[in-house]
Amino acid sequence: MKFLIVALGCLCISLSGLEIDTSFSPDMKGRQLIRTRFNAAENRVEFRKDGASYYQAARTVPAEIPPGSAVTVTAGIDFDDPAGTDAKHTQLRLVFLDAAGKIVFSQGENGKGIPLRHTAGKSENFSCSYRAPANVHSLKVLIKSHVPVTMDVHNIRISVKEPAEAAGVPFTIRSIEPDSIANHSFLNHKPAGKFGWAEVRDGDFVFPNGETVRWFGINLVASRVFDWKSHAEADALAAKLAALGVNMVRLHHLAPGWQQCEPLFTDGTKSTLEFSDRALEKLDYLLAALKKQGIYVTNEIVDASLCPAEGEIPYWSKGKSIHQLKLLMMFDPDVKEYVKRWVRGFYCRPNRYTGIPLIRDPQLACLGIVNEISIGYHNGSLARNLPDRARAILNRQYQADRKRRGLPEQAFDFELREPDSVRYFHDMLQGAFAEWKQFVQGLGYGGVFSGSNFGENFYHHSASAGSGMDFMDAHLYWGFAGYMDGVDAKTRLLPGDRWNDLVKPPYNENAYTKELFARFSMSSLSDMPLVSSEHRTSIADFQRSKYRTAGLPFFATIHAFQEWDGFYVFASQGGNDNRIGHRLDVRFDTAYLATFPLAAYLLRAGVIRPAVQTVYYRLAEEDIFGKPRSPGFYHDGMFSVPEQHKLRMLYPQREAGKKYPGEIPFADAKKLPRYTGDTIGGDTGEFVRNWKKGSFLIRTARVQGVEGFFDAGERFELPDCAFRMESPFGVCFLSGGESESLAKAPRLLFTAVNSSINSGDINARRKGWSLPGTAPARILPVRGRLELKNGRWDVWSLDENGKRNRQIARSTAGFDFDTGRDRTVWYELARCP
Structure with a gap:
């Protein structure tokens, strides 16, 4: 191995058009020698104390480059490596620096470079292209290698091709002035909790003063809850949300390590019962700021991303599924005790700014028991997810139940195909929901409860529809499912490759990606409010969500027409660099965000009259328990009715013995004549x-x-x-x-x-x-x-x-x-x- 000698002389920087010339000076001054020593005994290269973990030669060039420009670095290089063993460790790279000298990259280009190769004694051109990020103030030409090599470098040039004139104009919705016609905070009473605990009356959320409320909300994940830098910033966030018409915030994914923000725990690898005081202070202040603006909060009793530390529950902490805890807390006594400790630690401490523990504050208007539990079993994955200990506990409880009922011994079917196992699992969940509700009420909580919130058939929702729960919750990622294979072949596209939710036919096409209100309507009951705690229109890449702004006004209108009770957009999460960084982040999705006040107004202000006629579908036991693993909304009556009349499902456990005018057995309406009109209203x-x-x-x-x-x-x-x-x-x-x-x-x-x-x-x-x-x-x-x-x-x-x-x-x-x-x-x- 030889020393790396790179000739990067005094730079002659010139801007000719859009080209930056970094070639060597004629006298070849400024050669740079990277000094290392090879330790033969340990077979490794030792670097100078002021060196890095690799060999490099670099020059920095001041240059302000428009974002999105194509930037190409080219260098003539004579590389001596006949064996080809060293070239693979050597790269020509370009690094972008901001005004503070911090490295910045466009999405996905961090570490990008062009590997070199043996040039057989002659010079060859090597080049690598990049997309310029925002805030570029200088460039660094970098040649780096993880082994010492010999090369000659000359005629380094950087070319810049500015992007074509960008479509549209920059616009970011910031804090909305109090007297602005766009400010819809007048929809909120202030502070949140002013009238006491919300309750359920006749299928509506109602405060003790008689005020009926619908929730227009947003999910705030850890990167929004914990990433603000000052109290003024938190106050501004709360005021902005209220101005946009928001009156509910769902706290979600506060615990995961993948969020780039203040961690919730002191050290989550050691304990998830020791909370970071800095994180809790931020949470407390944000909750107080939201409260002042009339914004209520909701959550599940345990964070959706909570992963117990090793030894906190009798299972390996790196379980096969993030949904494991959700299932275990339903039946494992040791896991239940852990969750109870977590709930007490998170909810029962006084907020340092309001003086009230969140569990006793009417601001916490609604609570779910557990997030998306049916994901753990809806397709038979329960058998794959549960550890041996859990399988043994559940099977033992199943046998005890059968013995009490005088039934013969029979192993529990973890694939949920065998009818008795299907029924037992449903009843076990329903009983666990009631048990958790009683526990939380014992801590002083006076609000309302839902069970879980995800489902593709009536079996998934039925446990939540039990008499012990107060309202229904159904997640609805609505529209084009861009993550599914072959979806274009199943999607009706208009000429010009145009698509949005408004073009979906109002009839059953037996395709997962084509339902509008059918899946959501499975949770539409006669006497329980219905919310969607995660709602999103057109979740996909830009290709199919280009026209996503039409989603919220449409859904808010039908939601109010149906007298459903709220939805919370998913989500505000991601970075702070004034770009739409994540396909679920709304913070900088200006046009989508601009429809928030309108959607809130349509949903909450009594703008839309409720439907005149109600269609009732009565469910039979077979509709719920017959196919617990199959989608249950491929039904003609579920596709066209919600845009024409109010639709309510009559679950047998809630509606036994009751009669409704014109009720129809669900199975009888499964095959209706196809809706043929061009318009539906x-x-x-x-x-x-x-x-x-x-x-x-x-x-x-x-x-x-x-x-x-x-x-x-x-x-x-x-x-x-x-x-x-x-x-x-x-x-x-x-x-x-x-x-x-x-x-x-x-x-x-x-x-x-x-x-x-x-x-x-x-x-x-x-x-x-x-x-x-x-x-x-x-x-x-x-x-x-x-x-x-x-x-x-x-x-x-x-x-x-x-x-x-x-x-x-x-x-x-x-x-x-x-x-x-x-x-x-x-x-x-x-x-x-």
């Missing part, structure tokens, strides 16, 4: 969906507008306004705020959005669930004309804080809108005297 006449074209229209006294796909110049006549759409897609709605109607409102909010994208190369290959592109997030324009039928109006575009930015029109009855030109997602209309 509610029996109140307030909304209609054209599923053939993919558009959705709302015409109530307080909200009017249209969303979806349009023909150029297509016109929509509404009672108080008319739209002429010029863009092929958009979400465009007028709403009246605290006024009783658009016709009488002094001010109106006009929500007008297309979609959001990142800057840079958004078509690059993604890594995992992260999304390509760089900061800042951008909004794509929507264009058209809005005509007002009641009076004349002054019109302003609103800025990132919801403040008036630029006057678009004066004393007008109509104006042309262009959100790209006007750099906005919201307009304010003020009625002229």
